Amino acid sequence: MEHPTPAAPSAATEPRTSYLEEKAFKARTLLIFGTVTDVLAADVTRRLIALDAESADPIDVLVSSPGGHLESGDAIHDIVRFIAAPVNMIGTGWVGSAATHLYLSVPRERRYCLPNTRFLIHQPSGGAGGPASDIAIQAREIVKARERIAGTIARETGKPLEVVLEDIGRDRWLSAEEAVDYGLVSRIIERKTELRGG
Numbered sequence: 001m002e003h004p005t006p007a008a009p010s011a012a013t014e015p016r017t018s019y020l021e022e023k024a025f026k027a028r029t030l031l032i033f034g035t036v037t038d039v040l041a042a043d044v045t046r047r048l049i050a051l052d053a054e055s056a057d058p059i060d061v062l063v064s065s066p067g068g069h070l071e072s073g074d075a076i077h078d079i080v081r082f083i084a085a086p087v088n089m090i091g092t093g094w095v096g097s098a099a100t101h102l103y104l105s106v107p108r109e110r111r112y113c114l115p116n117t118r119f120l121i122h123q124p125s126g127g128a129g130g131p132a133s134d135i136a137i138q139a140r141e142i143v144k145a146r147e148r149i150a151g152t153i154a155r156e157t158g159k160p161l162e163v164v165l166e167d168i169g170r171d172r173w174l175s176a177e178e179a180v181d182y183g184l185v186s187r188i189i190e191r192k193t194e195l196r197g198g
Helices: 013-026 038-054 072-080 098-101 130-158 161-167 176-182
Strands: 027-035 059-064 088-095 111-113 119-120 172-174
Touching: 013 038, 013 059, 027 038, 038 059, 038 072, 038 098, 059 098, 072 098, 072 130, 088 098, 098 119, 119 176, 130 161, 172 176
Parallel strands: 027 059, 059 088, 088 111, 088 119
Antiparallel strands: 119 172
């Protein structure tokens, strides 16, 4: 019995994707949507470096992500701070966990969100397994990561570290307005034109 040959991507899909990629690059706009993974981090950091090499004009990064792998979020966070071009972070949809960490990579005055964005801050979680000695190591690493995340949130919001540590003890959801009050977000915007001047 003959097996059908898998359909190749249609010729229409390929040029459309290339066209959208080129338009986004020219607009100096980057999307971080979905779970934060090492693959996403590699793609985002490569684009940030390319845009930085292209010009010193601001780069707009739209974030809608539940979070994901903390160290992949760290990679994006650190590269945003590493490049010379200024970056505007724009939250949309939801920005949670590791995505909140990478969102906080820019100065407060460059942190925006759209009106319906929700934010989630919490401590890292782990699925520890294996021998007791390995579980103990993983627990120590989670505590270190918790301290580091709390330190970043405290530094970037101006909140005392003890307050942040208490706040991230459980899931803490914030509306766009609450995120502004907390210090995560500088300003709620509705249109791209409101970014200019930032």
